[in-house]
Amino acid sequence: MKLILLGPPGAGKGTQAHYLMDRYNIPQLSTGDMLRAAVNAGSAVDKEVKTIMESGNLVPDKLMIKLISTRLNEPDCENGFILDGFPRTEEQAHALDAMLLERKIILDGVVSLTVDKEAVIKRIVGRYSCSACGMGYHDTLKTPKVPGICDGCGNESFTRRKDDNADTITARLNAYFEKTAPIIPYYKKSGKFIEVDGMQKIMDVHNAIIKVLEINTKH
Ligand SMILES: [Zn+2]
Structure with a gap:
């Protein structure tokens, strides 16, 4: 099962990723984790990442793609993967597609968790x-x-x-809607797009995701 997971902060992405990992025996590939791992590892790509990060610069998309591509060779990706936190921009989405195409890797779904902004703020702030x-x-x-225990x-x-x-959450939500949400129309055209209401109960969200995935992957 090869997936991309999209959703603003507070959409329950982490929780859903865990259920999907367990169900399909696949790892969650978070770009943050991959970058942290690269700093401690020793391949040529890792060293390149390390140098850039130590200089305080952002890792360019091209290198991030290389890092992901390398990560996909690890044995735990045999059954697939969940990509979380990447792509965040349309350029990254194109670059990722080009890499997957070159490697003949076909995504099974791009899962997008939707939220109600006000409700998310309430959910996180409390x-x-x-x-x-x-x-x-x-x-x-x-x-x-028992209150207090x-x-x-x-x-x-x-x-x-x-x-x-509330201020921090609002800023993070706005950043998502301004920068990342514009890649949604791109994925909608791919035919792999699965939109699920992230405000439902956790298991309802999970069931809604796998229902579509299992229809999509049935041949
Ligand atoms: Zn406790």
């Missing part, structure tokens, strides 16, 4: 977690059974991420 076991909560959507471990202290505030 979240917090147990500082001992990490169990996640929300001010209104998921409170502990973690359901999982009984701990009484909780933490909030600093960037889970």
Whole structure:
């Protein structure tokens, strides 16, 4: 199963990626992870990436494509992959397509999770977690059974991420809608585009994705 996963922050991409990884036994290829791995590894491509990152510059698209292409040779990609965080621009989408075409790799789907902006802000801003076991909560959507006490471990202290505030979330959402959302029409034309409402319950989102994927891949 070869997939691209698109969606703004708060769309539940990470959660859905995990369910897809388990179901199809495929890795999630996040560009952040690939770049971090490159800095610690030793191939020619890795060294090139390392030099650029250490100089404080952005890794050019061409090199990012090379890095992804190399990553696809790893044995864990035998059953496919989920590409997450790439492409982010139309140029990157074209470059990625050219590489996949050259390697005769055919995508099974480009999954796009849609969200309601206001609801996402509410979803993210209210979240917090147990500082001992990490169990996640929300001010209104998921409170502990006994107020102030973690359901999982009984701990009484909780933490909030600093960037889970309305201003930061709004800025990140706007960046997605301005820069990445314009690649959606490009993928819509490919016939592989799967749009799913990311505001549904987690398992409903998952089932909606696999329903389309399994129709698409049935030959
Ligand atoms: Zn806990």
